[in-house]
Each structure stands twice: as C-alpha cells, then as structure tokens.
Amino acid sequence: MCGIVGIASRNEFPSVLLLDRLKRLEYRGYDSYGYFDGVRLKKSLGNIEVSAPGKARIGIAHTRWATHGGVTMRNAHPHASCDGRIVIVHNGIIENFEDLRKSLVRQGHRFSSQTDSEVIAHYFEEGLKSKSIKVVIKDFLKAFIGTFAVLVQIKGNDEIYAIKRDSPLVLGVANGKNIVASDIYAFSDMTNRAAFFENDEFAVIRPDGYQFFDRRGRAVQKPLQKFVWEQEASQKKAFKHYMLKEIMEEPETVDRMLFSLEHEQKPAFDRLIKLVRGSKKIIFASCGTSYHASLLGSYFLHRVGIETQTLIASEFRHYANIDRDTLVIALSQSGETMDVIDGLKYAAESRGRIVGIVNVPYSTVQRMSELSLNILAGQEVCVASTKAFVNQAAMLLKIAQEFGFRVNLDNLSERIRGLLRKKAEIRRIAETIAKAGDVYIIGRGLTYPVAREIALKIKEISYIHAEGMMGGELKHGTIALIEKGTPVISLINNNDPDIISNTKEVEARGAKVITISNNPALANRPDAIAIRTDNDGKFGILAAVAGQLIAYYAADKLGRPIDKPRNLAKSVTVK
Ligand code: AGP
Numbered sequence: 001m002c003g004i005v006g007i008a009s010r011n012e013f014p015s016v017l018l019l020d021r022l023k024r025l026e027y028r029g030y031d032s033y034g035y036f037d038g039v040r041l042k043k044s045l046g047n048i049e050v051s052a053p054g055k056a057r058i059g060i061a062h063t064r065w066a067t068h069g070g071v072t073m074r075n076a077h078p079h080a081s082c083d084g085r086i087v088i089v090h091n092g093i094i095e096n097f098e099d100l101r102k103s104l105v106r107q108g109h110r111f112s113s114q115t116d117s118e119v120i121a122h123y124f125e126e127g128l129k130s131k132s133i134k135v136v137i138k139d140f141l142k143a144f145i146g147t148f149a150v151l152v153q154i155k156g157n158d159e160i161y162a163i164k165r166d167s168p169l170v171l172g173v174a175n176g177k178n179i180v181a182s183d184i185y186a187f188s189d190m191t192n193r194a195a196f197f198e199n200d201e202f203a204v205i206r207p208d209g210y211q212f213f214d215r216r217g218r219a220v221q222k223p224l225q226k227f228v229w230e231q232e233a234s235q236k237k238a239f240k241h242y243m244l245k246e247i248m249e250e251p252e253t254v255d256r257m258l259f260s261l262e263h264e265q266k267p268a269f270d271r272l273i274k275l276v277r278g279s280k281k282i283i284f285a286s287c288g289t290s291y292h293a294s295l296l297g298s299y300f301l302h303r304v305g306i307e308t309q310t311l312i313a314s315e316f317r318h319y320a321n322i323d324r325d326t327l328v329i330a331l332s333q334s335g336e337t338m339d340v341i342d343g344l345k346y347a348a349e350s351r352g353r354i355v356g357i358v359n360v361p362y363s364t365v366q367r368m369s370e371l372s373l374n375i376l377a378g379q380e381v382c383v384a385s386t387k388a389f390v391n392q393a394a395m396l397l398k399i400a401q402e403f404g405f406r407v408n409l410d411n412l413s414e415r416i417r418g419l420l421r422k423k424a425e426i427r428r429i430a431e432t433i434a435k436a437g438d439v440y441i442i443g444r445g446l447t448y449p450v451a452r453e454i455a456l457k458i459k460e461i462s463y464i465h466a467e468g469m470m471g472g473e474l475k476h477g478t479i480a481l482i483e484k485g486t487p488v489i490s491l492i493n494n495n496d497p498d499i500i501s502n503t504k505e506v507e508a509r510g511a512k513v514i515t516i517s518n519n520p521a522l523a524n525r526p527d528a529i530a531i532r533t534d535n536d537g538k539f540g541i542l543a544a545v546a547g548q549l550i551a552y553y554a555a556d557k558l559g560r561p562i563d564k565p566r567n568l569a570k571s572v573t574v575k
Contacts, residue, residue: 002091003028003182006060006151006160008207010176016052018061023048024185029065032076036060036087043076058158060151062089069114079118081125085155090117092147092167134217137202141215160205164197168336168364171195178205193224227362241562242382247548250390251413257376257391271371273402279327282308285316285343286331289385294331295449297396304403316343322350329355333388335363344368359388382563384461386548397537407537415533429527430553433487440488442471444499446540447491454547462555471502484510491543492517516543
C-alpha cells in the first residue's frame with residue numbers, strides 16, 4: 001500500500017505542509033516519496049524528510065510501497081505526462097496497465113518509469129486533447145481495471161481530481177483547507193470533519209470547495225461526517241523508537257479498550273456476542289500480526305466450546321465456504337489491508353455476515369461491516385504492530401470470557417506493566433539472539449500463535465531468520481536444523497509436559513534455550529523470562545509482549561532502522 005495526500009487551500013501554504021501531512025502516512029509505505037506543489041516536482045528515496053522550499057495553494061504528494069518496479073527515483077511518484085502538465089499520484093494496482101501502456105506508446109507517449117501508475121498521467125494527457133476532464137475521468141473509470149485512489153493535478157489549474165476504486169480515499173475539511181488523503185491520520189490533528197469516497201466516485205477539489213460525482217458524472221451530495229479519533233501524541237518523545245514507545249503504551253491502551261467494551265462500545269459488544277451465539281459457522285479473516293491474534297482468538301473460543309476457523313485473508317476465497325449463517329470476523333489494525341477487503345468482498349457476495357474489529361475508525365473494513373468494534377490502540381506509527389496485537393488479543397479474550405473462559409482482565413494492564421519493568425533483563429537476552437543467523441520459537445496450544453507472532457516480529461525488525469512453530473512439529477523435520485548454540489525460545493505455559501519435553505529435545509542437541517514461562521520452577525534458569533500469571537489467556541498475551549521486546553532489543557543491538565525497515569536517503573528535483 002502507499003499513502004497519498006492532496007491539499008487545496010484558500011490561502012497560500014508553505015509547500016512543506018505536503019510533506020508534513022505525508023509523514024503521517026509514512027507507515028503505509030516508505031520506499032520513496034515525492035510531491036508536486038504546482039511548480040516543483042520533487043522525489044526522494046528513503047524516509048520522508050519534512051523540508052521543502054516555496055509556497056503553494058494546491059499540491060499532491062505520495063509515499064511509496066514498491067509493487068511494480070524497483071525502489072528507484074524514476075519509479076517514485078508523482079508521475080508526469082510527456083509534456084509535464086499532468087501530474088498524478090496513485091495508490092493501488094492497475095491490472096491492465098500493460099495493455100494501456102502499449103496503446104499509449106502507439107499514440108506516441110514516452111514512459112520513464114516501470115510502474116503501473118504512470119499510465120494514468122499519459123491517459124489523461126491523451127484524453128484531454130479532445131475531451132473535458134469530467135469525460136476523461138468517466139472514461140478512466142471504464143478503461144482501468146484494478147484498485148486505485150488517484151489524485152490528478154494539471155499545471156496552472158487550481159483543482160485536484162480525486163478518483164477512487166477499492167483503495168481508501170477520504171476528504172478532510174480543515175480551516176480553509178481541503179485535504180484529500182489515504183486515511184484520516186493525514187489530517188486528524190487539524191479537523192474532525194470528513195467525507196469518505198465510495199467506490200467509483202470522483203471529486204473535484206478546489207481551494208474554496210469540492211463536489212463529488214458518481215461514475216456517470218452525476219453530482220453526489222455528501223455530508224461531512226464528524227469522526228472521533230484519539231488525539232494521541234504521535235511524537236516519540238523520550239523513546240528511541242516508535243516501536244518501543246508503542247510497546248510501553250500497552251498497559252494504557254488495553255485498559256482504554258476494556259473500559260470502552262463495558263461502556264461506549266457495550267451495545268456493539270453485546271450485539272457481537274449475540275451474533276457469535278447465533279452463527280452456525282464463524283471464520284476469522286486477517287493477515288500477519290492480526291492473523292496471529294485471530295488464531296489466538298480461535299484457541300480462546302475453542303476452549304469454551306465455540307469452534308471457529310482462522311484463515312489468512314489472501315487465501316480466504318480458496319478455503320472458505322460462506323452462506324447467510326456464516327459470521328466472518330475481519331481483524332485488521334488498519335482496516336485497509338487489501339487482502340482482507342478482498343476476503344470481505346467474497347463474504348458479502350456469498351451473503352455472509354461481516355463483523356470488523358479494527359483500530360482505524362472509518363476504515364474500509366469498518367465500512368464494509370454490519371457491525372464494527374474498535375480496539376482503540378491509538379495510532380501505530382511503527383510498521384511493526386505491537387499494541388494493536390495486544391488489544392486485538394484482549395478483545396478476543398473478552399469475547400471468550402462471555403462464553404465462560406475464566407480470566408480476570410482487570411489486572412491485565414498491571415501484569416503487562418510488571419513485565420515491561422523487566423526490560424533490562426529482556427534486553428540482555430535479546431542481545432544474545434542478535435548474534436544468531438536463525439532463531440526458533442516453539443509453542444503449543446495457545447502459545448503456537450504467539451510463537452509465530454514473535455518470529456514475525458524478529459524477522460520484520462531485526463532481519464534475523466526466525467521460525468515460530470508448534471513444538472510437536474519439531475521432530476517431523478525441523479529439529480535437524482538445531483545445532484550447538486542455536487537460539488530456541490520456548491513458550492512454556494504452566495507445567496505443560498509436551499512443551500517441556502520439546503524443550504528438552506532441543507537442549508539435548510545443544511540449543512541455547514530461552515524460556516518465557518509462568519512456571520515458577522523455571523524462573524531461575526539462566527535465560528528465563530518469568531511471566532506473572534497463572535491464567536492461560538493472559539499468559540498468551542504477556543508472552544507476546546516479551547517477544548516484542550526481544551525483537552526490539554535484538555534489532556536495536558544490530559542497529560536496524562526499526563521504525564522504517566529501509567533507508568535509501570537520496571534526493572533529487574525532477575522538474
Ligand atoms: C506486523 O508487524 C505487520 N505490520 C503486518 O503483519 C500486519 O499485521 C498485516 O499486514 C496486517 O495488517 P492489518 O492488521 O492492518 O490488516
């Protein structure tokens with residue numbers, strides 16, 4: 001995914017505002033970025049540097065997550081037409097770009113990038129030779145296959161044309177400024193009034209107003225909605241990295257969510273419980289960290305007799321049979337993950353019922369769901385998801401509690417706080433892992449998803465190969481890779497004899513075992529992280545938090561760019 005921003009302002013603004021807004025969307029992509037302020041078109045590789053000369057009344061900007069074409073200056077957005085008059089930014093994927101490109105090349109257009117997006121600029125250039133902008137946009141909606149949120153700007157003209165299909169796009173109206181962006185983060189500190197684009201809608205955005213249209217070009221009246229969003233400090237403050245800041249926020253954010261499930265979100269939560277009770281089949285759809293939280297949820301619910309399936313959203317269509325008695329629960333921090341949205345489309349086509357559990361309000365997943373709950377983790381700036389995982393897992397544990405899972409959630413935040421106090425100890429252990437080429441994390445039952453989540457964090461942040469697996473699977477092949485000194489993190493819940501025996505198996509092969517356990521008998525081992533809880537549900541969440549810290553400190557030791565996994569800083573002005 002990429003992030004896009006456009007600003008049309010009644011008064012001139014410093015061009016740097018485009019980058020300042022874009023910086024808030026950097027979590028959506030950080031390979032390269034660029035902006036066009038009506039005069040200057042500037043592109044850079046790497047992290048967004050919020051500095052730019054000049055002033056503007058209209059401008060667009062883009063932060064890229066490379067899909068078509070490598071991370072190069074040429075592939076960075078914005079893209080311009082041959083004559084440089086039409087400038088565009090795009091988030092999404094144009095599936096038929098090769099056909100469109102061939103036909104535009106036949107018409108004499110010269111391409112300078114390998115991206116799918118550049119065809120948009122040339123398509124508009126060609127169309128505007130003989131048609132009005134509105135007709136070109138209507139034709140664009142017919143001709144282009146794929147997903148897109150597109151902003152088009154024409155040199156010398158003070159309008160932005162914003163077009164959406166399947167990629168998120170929202171317009172915020174702040175004091176004298178109309179800001180169109182991939183999500184509300186771009187302007188949530190400036191306004192709480194926004195209008196959300198629906199699929200195949202477009203808008204003309206001017207300094208003094210805007211107008212939405214449907215795919216046929218008919219005007220659409222779209223009242224502004226007031227949105228509520230936690231105004232959380234997005235600054236790192238005293239923390240070295242956002243990742244650490246966000247882990248340290250976990251006690252507060254989990255309390256905030258649990259409180260809200262008893263108060264403002266209680267009616268929605270009760271409806272969810274009713275839906276779970278009344279559904280013949282329940283399927284979670286999610287990706288990455290959210291998938292691991294869903295797996296944990298499946299475990300919690302299974303323990304109280306509710307069978308669920310957890311599917312990786314990108315495979316959802318291939319594995320799920322959905323009908324009107326099926327409840328699909330989409331778990332997504334951003335609420336904008338395309339694989340999840342695709343899965344939900346399939347669920348909707350098959351008449352399943354959809355519940356969204358998201359962190360970003362007004363996101364696409366939320367708007368596709370008949371019922372939606374918010375995990376209230378606040379903005380996650382770091383690409384590695386941490387506090388959102390804790391809140392997702394706590395929400396699912398709370399649901400299981402309604403069906404009889406015995407757990408006291410009142411002291412969960414206190415337990416997390418207690419664990420975070422051990423960060424110096426965890427740091428020491430993590431620094432030994434930093435020397436390794438491979439790390440294995442083993443769990444069973446509820447700790448299996450946690451093992452996978454810890455492995456994902458280690459890979460994502462420290463770039464060390466890590467594999468999270470079921471302890472029982474070791475003997476079926478992977479144990480061959482355990483040698484003298486190989487770090488194995490073993491997640492031992494109470495006295496679970498099976499995982500204890502797996503731990504002994506790897507120890508017998510010389511592994512350097514690190515235990516994360518709530519078993520007091522293991523607390524004095526040399527590399528032990530002791531967790532204070534005798535409750536299974538809470539142990540799962542706490543073990544994941546310990547793993548987040550391990551991943552963070554290993555990455556820090558290795559000097560990895562934790563908040564942004566790549567840094568290719570280099571800058572050039574194109575026009
Ligand atoms: C994990 O640290 C990642 N950020 C990633 O796996 C993420 O959880 C996944 O892409 C799903 O995102 P979502 O929760 O916003 O849908």
